[in-house]
Amino acid sequence: MDVNVDLTTIWAFIIAFAVFAYVVMDGFDLGIGILFPTFDVGPERDRAMNSIAPVWDGNETWLVLGGGGLFAAFPLAYSVVLPATYPLIIAMLLGLVFRGVAFEYRWRDPGHRRYWDAAFTGGSLVAAMAQGMTLGALLQGIEVVDRSYAGSWFDWLTPYTLLTGLGTVAGYALLGATWLVWKLDGESQHHARKLGKRAAWATLVLLGGVSLYNVFLNAEYAERWLTAPEIYFAAPVPILTAVIAIMLLRALSVDRHSKPFWLSLALFFFGMAGLGVTMWPYVVPPGLTIWDAAAPERSQIFMLVGVAITMPLISGYTAWAYWVFRGKVADEGYH
Amino acid sequence: MFEQLDALLLARIQFAFTVSFHFIFPAFSIGLASYLAVLEGLWLKTGKPIYLDLFKYWLKIFAIAFAMGVVSGIVMSYQFGTNWSVFSDIAGPVIGPLMAYEVLTAFFLEAGFLGVMLFGMNKVGKKLHFAATLMVAIGTFISAFWILSVNSWMQTPVGYEIGANGQYLPGESWWDIVFNPSFPYRLVHTVIAAYLTTAFVVGGVGAWHLLKDKANLHARKMFSMAMWMAAIVAPIQIFAGDMHGLNTLEHQPQKVMAMEGHFESHPYGAPLILFGIPNSEEKRVDYAIQIPKASSLILKHDLNAPLAGLDTIPDVEEPPVGIVFWSFRIMVGIGFAMLGLGVWSLLARFRKKLYDWPMLHRAALVMAPSGFVAVIAGWITTEVGRQPYVIYNLLRTADAASPLDAPAVAASLLAFVVVYFAVFGAGVWYILHLMHKPPHAGEYGVKRGDTGPIRTAGITPGPSQNPGDPDTLPRTHEEATDGR
Numbered sequence: 159m160d161v162n163v164d165l166t167t168i169w170a171f172i173i174a175f176a177v178f179a180y181v182v183m184d185g186f187d188l189g190i191g192i193l194f195p196t197f198d199v200g201p202e203r204d205r206a207m208n209s210i211a212p213v214w215d216g217n218e219t220w221l222v223l224g225g226g227g228l229f230a231a232f233p234l235a236y237s238v239v240l241p242a243t244y245p246l247i248i249a250m251l252l253g254l255v256f257r258g259v260a261f262e263y264r265w266r267d268p269g270h271r272r273y274w275d276a277a278f279t280g281g282s283l284v285a286a287m288a289q290g291m292t293l294g295a296l297l298q299g300i301e302v303v304d305r306s307y308a309g310s311w312f313d314w315l316t317p318y319t320l321l322t323g324l325g326t327v328a329g330y331a332l333l334g335a336t337w338l339v340w341k342l343d344g345e346s347q348h349h350a351r352k353l354g355k356r357a358a359w360a361t362l363v364l365l366g367g368v369s370l371y372n373v374f375l376n377a378e379y380a381e382r383w384l385t386a387p388e389i390y391f392a393a394p395v396p397i398l399t400a401v402i403a404i405m406l407l408r409a410l411s412v413d414r415h416s417k418p419f420w421l422s423l424a425l426f427f428f429g430m431a432g433l434g435v436t437m438w439p440y441v442v443p444p445g446l447t448i449w450d451a452a453a454p455e456r457s458q459i460f461m462l463v464g465v466a467i468t469m470p471l472i473s474g475y476t477a478w479a480y481w482v483f484r485g486k487v488a489d490e491g492y493h
Numbered sequence: 494m495f496e497q498l499d500a501l502l503l504a505r506i507q508f509a510f511t512v513s514f515h516f517i518f519p520a521f522s523i524g525l526a527s528y529l530a531v532l533e534g535l536w537l538k539t540g541k542p543i544y545l546d547l548f549k550y551w552l553k554i555f556a557i558a559f560a561m562g563v564v565s566g567i568v569m570s571y572q573f574g575t576n577w578s579v580f581s582d583i584a585g586p587v588i589g590p591l592m593a594y595e596v597l598t599a600f601f602l603e604a605g606f607l608g609v610m611l612f613g614m615n616k617v618g619k620k621l622h623f624a625a626t627l628m629v630a631i632g633t634f635i636s637a638f639w640i641l642s643v644n645s646w647m648q649t650p651v652g653y654e655i656g657a658n659g660q661y662l663p664g665e666s667w668w669d670i671v672f673n674p675s676f677p678y679r680l681v682h683t684v685i686a687a688y689l690t691t692a693f694v695v696g697g698v699g700a701w702h703l704l705k706d707k708a709n710l711h712a713r714k715m716f717s718m719a720m721w722m723a724a725i726v727a728p729i730q731i732f733a734g735d736m737h738g739l740n741t742l743e744h745q746p747q748k749v750m751a752m753e754g755h756f757e758s759h760p761y762g763a764p765l766i767l768f769g770i771p772n773s774e775e776k777r778v779d780y781a782i783q784i785p786k787a788s789s790l791i792l793k794h795d796l797n798a799p800l801a802g803l804d805t806i807p808d809v810e811e812p813p814v815g816i817v818f819w820s821f822r823i824m825v826g827i828g829f830a831m832l833g834l835g836v837w838s839l840l841a842r843f844r845k846k847l848y849d850w851p852m853l854h855r856a857a858l859v860m861a862p863s864g865f866v867a868v869i870a871g872w873i874t875t876e877v878g879r880q881p882y883v884i885y886n887l888l889r890t891a892d893a894a895s896p897l898d899a900p901a902v903a904a905s906l907l908a909f910v911v912v913y914f915a916v917f918g919a920g921v922w923y924i925l926h927l928m929h930k931p932p933h934a935g936e937y938g939v940k941r942g943d944t945g946p947i948r949t950a951g952i953t954p955g956p957s958q959n960p961g962d963p964d965t966l967p968r969t970h971e972e973a974t975d976g977r
Contacts, residue, residue: 212608230593233585240574241895258564468597
C-alpha cells in the first residue's frame with residue numbers, strides 16, 4: 159500500500175485538533191462535574207449546570223470525532239489502542255453515560271436529585287481519570303505484534319498513568335473553574351475563583367511531574383527534549399507554558415470575566431504541543447508511526463473533502479450556539 | 494455464570510446488548526424530531542397555540558430520549574475498536590470514512606442546534622428556533638443515512654479492493670460503496686420504521702388521555718395525527734419491507750431461507766410457512782402450518798418458481814435458523830397489526846367516532862410500544878441472518894474480535910447490563926411519568942430550574958415562593974423541607 163506522506167501528516171494534525179477541541183470543550187464540562195460537590199445545593203449548583211446544559215452535547219461530539227476520525231484515518235492505531243486500554247475505555251464510556259443523563263434526570267426527579275448530582279460528579283471524575291490514564295498508557299508505549307495488541311491485561315496501570323490521570327482531572331477542574339468565573343457572578347464567582355487557584359496549582363505541579371517523568375520514561379523522549387539541536391525547537395514550549403502559568407495565576411486573582419479561561423486554554427494548548435513534540439511521528443509509541451497506521455490515500459482524500467466542507471460550517475453554528483447563551487447565567491435562565 | 498462462555502461469545506452478546514439498547518432511542522428520536530418540526534411548523538403557519546403546547550409537551554420527552562441516545566451511541570462508536578479490533582483494522586479504510594462523515598454531517602448538526610432547540614425559544618426568535626428544530630430533525634436523518642450505509646456495506650460489500658496487508662481498501666468509486674446494493678432498501682425501511690414507532694408512541698399517549706378524558710383537545714390532536722400516520726405509513730412500510738426482502742433474496746439468499754424456514758429446496762414452488770418450530774438438528778420445521786406455493790408467489794411472483802433451501806448451503810455457512818425465523822415473524826406480525834389499527838382508525842374517522850371508541854383507544858394504547866419490538870426484531874432478523882459473517886462472505890465474526898480474555902469481556906458486559914438497566918430504566922420511567930401527565934393549554938417547555946419565578950442576574954432572590962415544576966416527580970418530604 160502506498161502511503162501519502164503529506165496527507166497523513168495533515169490527518170495527524172486534524173486528529174490532534176479534534177482531540178484538543180474535545181479536551182478543552184468537554185474538559186470544562188467534566189471539570190464542573192468534578193467540582194460539583196463543592197457547590198451549594200440549590201441555585202449555585204443549578205447555575206453551574208445551566209452554564210453548560212446547552213453546549214455539553216456539542217462538546218462531547220468532538221470525542222466521537224476523535225475516535226471516529228482515528229478509526230477512519232489511522233485504523234490500525236484505533237484497533238491497537240482500544241483493546242490495550244480496554245478497562246479504561248469501558249470505564250470512560252460508562253462514566254460518560256452517568257454524566258450525560260444527569261443533565262436531564264436531575265431536573266425531572268428532585269426527590270433523587272442528590273443521587274443524580276453524585277452520578278454527575280462520579281461520571282465526570284471517572285471519565286476524566288480514564289482519559290488521562292489512556293493518554294499515559296499511550297505515551298509509555300503499547301506493545302504491538304502482527305497488527306495487534308500484544309501486551310497483557312494491566313499494562314495500562316502504572317505510577318506514570320496514575321500521574322497522567324490525576325493531571326487530567328486537575329486540568330479539567332481548572333477549565334471548569336475558570337469557565338464558571340466567566341459565567342457566574344457574586345458569591346458563586348468568588349467560590350469558582352478560589353477553586354480555580356487550587357486547580358491551577360495542582361495542574362501545574364502535575365504537569366511538571368508528568369513532563370519530568372516523560373524525560374526519564376525512555377531515551378528517545380529524553381533526546382528530543384534535552385539535546386541539541388532538538389532542544390531549540392522544543393524549549394519554547396516549556397518556557398511559554400511557564401509564562402502562561404504566571405499570567406493565569408495573576409488573572410485568577412483579579413479578572414471577572416473570561417481571561418482565566420482563555421489562559422487555561424492556552425495552558426492546555428502548550429501541553430498538547432509538548433505532547434506533539436514528545437510523540438511525533440509516532441501514533442502508537444514505540445513502534446507505530448503515523449505512516450504505519452495510516453489509511454490509504456483514497457480514504458484520506460474522501461474524508462478531507464468532508465472536513466474541508468463541514469468544518470467551517472460546524473465552527474460557525476457552534477460559535478452561534480455559544481453566542482446565543484452568552485453572558486452570565488441567571489438563576490433560571492433557560493426555558 | 495460466565496465460566497463456560499468464551500471471549501468471542503461474550504463480545505457478541507455485549508455488542509448485541511449495547512446496540513439493541515442503543516437503537517431503541519434513535520428509533521424514537523428520529524421520528525420524534527420530525528414530529529416536533531411538524532408541530533412547530535404548524536404552529537408558525539397557523540398560529541394555533543395547541544401546536545405549541547404539543548411541541549412543548551413532546552420536547553420534554555425528546556430531551557430525555559435524545560440524551561439516552563447520545564450516551565449509548567458513544568459506546569457504540571468505541572466498541573468497534575475495543576471489542577472488534579481485527580474488524581476495525583481490516584475494514585477501517587472503507588467504513589471508517591463513512592462513520593467520520595456521520596460525525597461531521599450529523600452528530601455536530603444535531604448537537605450544535607439541540608441547545609437552542611431545547612432552551613433557546615425565548616432567546617433567538619420563532620423562525621430561528623424553528624430552523625434549529627429542523628436542523629436537529631435533519632441531523633437525525635443524516636445520521637441514519639451514514640450508519641445504515643455502513644451496515645449495508647457490511648451486508649452487501651462492493652467497491653473494495655484487498656490490500657497487500659489484508660485490509661479492505663476503497664476502490665475507484667466511493668459512490669459504489671456508499672450506495673451499495675442493500676442500502677437504499679435498508680434506509681427506507683429503517684427510517685419509515687422509526688416514523689411508525691414514534692407515531693404509535695404518540696398515538697398510545699393520545700389514546701391513554703382520551704380514555705381518561707375524551708374531551709381533551711390536545712389528546713385528540715395527537716391521537717388524530719398519529720392515526721393518520723398509522724393508516725398511511727403502515728401500508729407503505731409493508732411494501733418497503735417486501736422490496737427489502739426481495740433485495741435480500743438477491744444478495745443474501747441464505748438469510749431469506751432462514752427467515753422462511755426453508756431447510757429444503759423446492760423446485761416446483763415453495764410453501765409459505767406461517768408458523769412452526771424450526772428444528773436445525775433434523776433440518777426441518779416441526780408442526781409447520783403452511784400455504785403451498787405462497788412463498789414462491791411472494792418472493793418470485795410465480796406460484797411454481799423454484800426456491801433453493803438451506804440444503805444448498807454448507808452447514809458452516811448457515812445462520813441460526815430459529816432466531817431469524819421467529820424474529821422475522823414477530824416483525825411482520827406487528828407490521829400487519831399496525832396496518833389493522835390504521836384501517837380501524839380510518840373507519841372510526843369516517844364515522845366521526847375517532848374520539849369515541851374506547852376499544853380503538855385501548856388497542857392503540859396496547860400497541861404504543863409495538864414499534865420498538867418490531868424494529869428490534871427486524872434488526873435481529875437482518876443481523877443474525879447474515880451470520881456467520883460480520884462482512885458478508887468476506888470476514889467471519891469469529892475472526893473479527895479483539896485479542897481480549899474472557900474475564901475482561903465478562904466484566905464489561907456485566908457492567909453494561911447493570912448500568913444500562915439502572916440508568917436507562919430510570920430514564921424510561923421519567924419519560925412515562927411525563928407521558929402520564931395530560932397535555933394541556935399553556936404547556937411548559939424544558940425547564941431548567943425550580944427555585945422560583947424568572948429572575949435576571951444580579952437581583953437578589955426573594956424568599957422562596959416555590960411554584961414547583963409540574964413536570965417533575967414529587968420531592969421527598971426530606972428534600973422539600975431542607976430549607977433551600
